[in-house]
Every structure is written in structure tokens, then in C-alpha cells.
Amino acid sequence: MASPLTPRATDFPRWYQDVIARAELADNGPVRGTMVIRPWGYAIWERLQAEMDRRIKDAGAENAYFPLFIPQSYLQREAEHVEGFSPELAVVTHGGGKQLEEPVVVRPTSETVINSFIAKWVQSYRDLPLLVNQWANVVRWELRPRLFLRTSEFLWQEGHTAHATEADARAYALQILNDVYLQTMVDVLAIPVLIGHKTARERFAGATQTWTCEGMMGDGKALQMGTSHELGQNFAKAFGIQFSDETGAQQYAWQTSWGASTRMIGALIMAHGDDRGLRLPPALAPVEVIVLVIRDDEAVRAAADALVAELRAGGHRVRLDARTDVSFGRRAVDWELKGVPVRVEVGPRDLAEGNVTLVRRDNGTKRAVPLAGVASEVAADLVSAQADLLSSALAQREARTTVVASIEDVPAAAEDGFAVVPWELVGASGEATLAASGLSVRCLQRPDGSLATDAAPDDGGTPEPGLRAVVAKAY
């Protein structure tokens, strides 16, 4: 039987687009670069949102909402920030049929508006830390859009915080990196991301430090999946965020900002998808178990209904597919395309022996299970499917990671994977050379993969020695 998708090995980008179309995740919008997120894709996003939102709140941040429109002049208050974002701004010049006195930009990110309010709200060291998060859409006029990975409008969360000291700000940026992003990506998305800090070249516009999570996709390329920035006092000075400390002296606050977006769905597709479609980690699957009625038969239907009820009572997200006017093969293929982790097939042949068939999406295994044992088998399958997706992604990353000892060996090693090389051998000039051949330094980290404690912002001291650079092609 012909595959419903272009095989990954034939044309990975084409495969990616095919999966999005066939799994009904998204469509291109009418305006270039915009995206319609379809119900199946949005349900995945809602689960991801819920998992992140809980962790964000555990980290002490509160949700709020700020306006979509920002006065253009706000962007200009922070020099690097405006320089970084100007090329991709959408600017509104007319409203209500008249030209506006001051154009407004559609937010590309909200540091400027949010900080202008934080400036109002912070007076004393007792107001700190101030921790807000917002779930919103943002617009960046991208030159080369790709669904989920780089769309002109995307959904994300952006956190913005103010702290009394640099150490507090750094600790919080790292707390978000570890307890929100790393945890969500590993435990929920089942993607074994690398964490580290960005080089000055790759840093967020206006930040003194950018911490990142980098995932490896199925073709060996890297994807930046979430970032947590230390903003130093850049925005505090630009927006006048000052407070009286314990001694009564005026101080500028130290800040962070951090964001992760619908791009993670692109990562999910590319990290776990196979030639049959999406493979969803159970933690994210809108439907964990599909109960498929093979034939229109009274006993079969009754058994299927009972199973659905039992599995739901066990706390699983279950859907019944009793569309017996559609052929079995068609329905099986459709649910595989959508990536539902476990399929329970209920048909007269198995049922005559008191069995149903359990099929796992992640590894394709199929087995007959007695009715009485279905609930516990399904529960076990969901747990191991979650774990196995993570471990196979990890194995794949390790197989495609090469440690090299000279910068000359980097391009070959990064051809279809990650090259790891001492940062001392690369440096800013080596980084520029690599960039010319389509490679970038994804992050810097210690040789054991841990974070550098003194990541050396531009203005402070010498970089920690012995760091390694992870180099790859990137999305």
C-alpha cells in the first residue's frame, strides 16, 4: 500500500508539510505567513499550554494581558531592541479612516508595553520581584514563513519580570529555563533538549544573556524551542523602572523575559513524526486512546461502548470511532496520521475469544488482549509510549552528535547532526565563518552539558574557560 505521505528520507520538508495537511493540524492563512490552526492542532496546543501554564504559575508568575497595539515610540526607547525588531514590524498607520498621529506597531513581543507598566507598579523593593506572564499572539513580518516554525503571527507565552538584584534576575531566568521549559520539553513533549547560553551574535535584541533550549529534529537540524533572557538593566533604564531599596536609595530593577511558542508543535512533528504521520506523546495527545469499531455489529458496539466508559473512568482521554460506513483501513490510517498513541480495535473475530486488539502508534506493535485486561494494558502502554518516544529521540540525537577537535571538522560533522567543538577554537570570528556556510552556534555549555555559572555578559569579565559549542544547521 502506498504511503499517504512523502517519505521523510525522500524530502523532509515536503514530508513535514504533508503531515500538517493530512493530520489536519493547520492550513496557510490568506495573508502570507499567517496560519490557521485547525481543531486537532489547536487541541495539542491547548494541552501544551495547560502543562506550561501550570509550571509557570508554580514558578510564581501571574497571568495578565497587555494590548496588541504599541506606540511606535516605545520600541525606540531601547536601542538594540528597536534595531533587532524594526525589519519585521507590522505598523498600523491608519485607524477609523484617518491617518494616525503616531503609528502603532502590532506587538512583535511585549517588553516595551509591559515594562512601561512595570515602571508604574514598582516603587519599592517590597514590590519586587514582580512576575507576570501573558498568553498572546504576536506578529513578526517574516520573510520565509513555514507553518508552526516561522509564521508571521504566532501564539506564545511571554513572561516579564523585575528583580532587585542581578543575581535574583539570573536565578529566575534559570528557574524558568529549568523548571518550565526544560521540564515541559522533556516530560511532556518527550524531546531531549540541550540547554545552554547563546553567543552574543545569537542573543535576543536588548538582552544581556539568552538561555536556550535546543532540540534536534528528525533530519538532524536544530530548532530553538524556548528562550529565557536576562535583560540586565537595559529596559529598566529605558522605561524608568526604579525602586527605593532598604536604605532609601533609588535603584534600577534587573529584569528577565522568556517565551515559548506554537513553534513547539513544529518541533513535536519533526522530532517524533515518522512515515506514517505524527506520533504524539500521550501527555500531549488530545485523544490518548481511540476505540475503533471494526464492524457494525450489536455485540461489538456494546463491547466498544463499555470499553470507552471504563477507560474514561480510568482518567484517560478516549474517543470512539464507530463510523462503520468508512472502511477499517481508512480509519486506521487516519488515526495513525493524527498520532493517537494507542488504538483499541474491537471486532467480532477477537470478541468471539473475549479479546480486543491493542496497537501502539509509537512502535507499531499489535497484540490481542483479553477484555478484562484492557484498562491496565492501555495504562501501561501510555506510560511506556511516553518514555520510549523520549529515549528514541535521545538515542537519535546521540547517534547524530559528533565531538570534534578542530573547527575544520565542524562542517562535515554538522552536515546532518550536531557538532560539538571547544568554544575557544571557534570564537566570534569562527562563528561568522560558520554562519557563511549555513551553520550556527546553537548554544554554549560545559563539557558535561550543564550550564556555565558565569556566562559572561558582554560587559563583564572573561568567559568561563573550557566551554563547548554546539554547532548545527538550524530552522
Add this chain to the structure above:
RNA sequence: CGGGGAGUGGCGCAGCGGUAGCGCACCUGCUUUGGGAGCAGGAGGUCGCGGGUUCGAAUCCCGCCUCCCCGACCA
């Protein structure tokens, strides 16, 4: 913005001077249903836009627009 390519039913394509067709999808009916069912019937298109050549243009000519792929930017 530089280099390539393409615009024809929902999607993918053929047709390249004589008035539009194929596959998939869709609708109806019957037979099917344990890995994308079969047969029969049916609906759907100002051939990207504007102008020109011609008895006649999807097809040839001129202009414009849009989209896709490869580079510089990016969650």
C-alpha cells in the same frame, strides 16, 4: 532584495491556436468493511489580472500581480 521555478475545479497535475481534461477528494445508489473498498451514475472551472494579435486565445505577444524553492533575519 539576489538566484531559480510556477500560476488551469477543494488538492495534485495534463493540455500549449479550434471553445477544457485526468487522478484524488466530493454527492447519490448498490455491493462492501480485520490495513487507504468496488461498480454505476452525478455535481463542480470567468484557465492569476489587464491589454494586444487572430475569424477564433488556457495556448502567441506586452505589462502587472501572486505564490513556491534556494540565500541574508527570526520564537
